Amino acid sequence: MAKLSTEDRDDLSKGSFAFPKQRKEPLENASHVRNAVARFNQVKDVSDDERDDAWKRIKAAAKKHDVEISEKSWREIGKS
Structure with missing residues (x-):
């Protein structure tokens, strides 16, 4: 991943993150996007509404x- x-x-602007308030999971390139999906459920102290927006x-x-994402919702991550 590009570090x-x-x-x-x-x-980075707040809008460059999946979770802008917490500045978590940057989305600057394909590698970051894949990482954001992989680490999505590790983000703590966020509401379901914030997760919906991040998704x-x-x-x-x-x-x-x-980047191809097979999950339709963040609730599907890790369920397949």
Whole structure:
């Protein structure tokens, strides 16, 4: 995965993250999108509404970076 330095991560806008309030799971490239899906259920202290919004951002970033996501909802992650 392309690693972001602390400085580069700090320079990202809130909209560049799946969870902008917590600045968790950047969505800058395909590798980050795949990582955001893999780590989605590890994000703590977020509501289901925040997860719904984060999933929408991840799906949009996946489309932008040509990443295929088989799950229709974040609730399906790890169920297959």
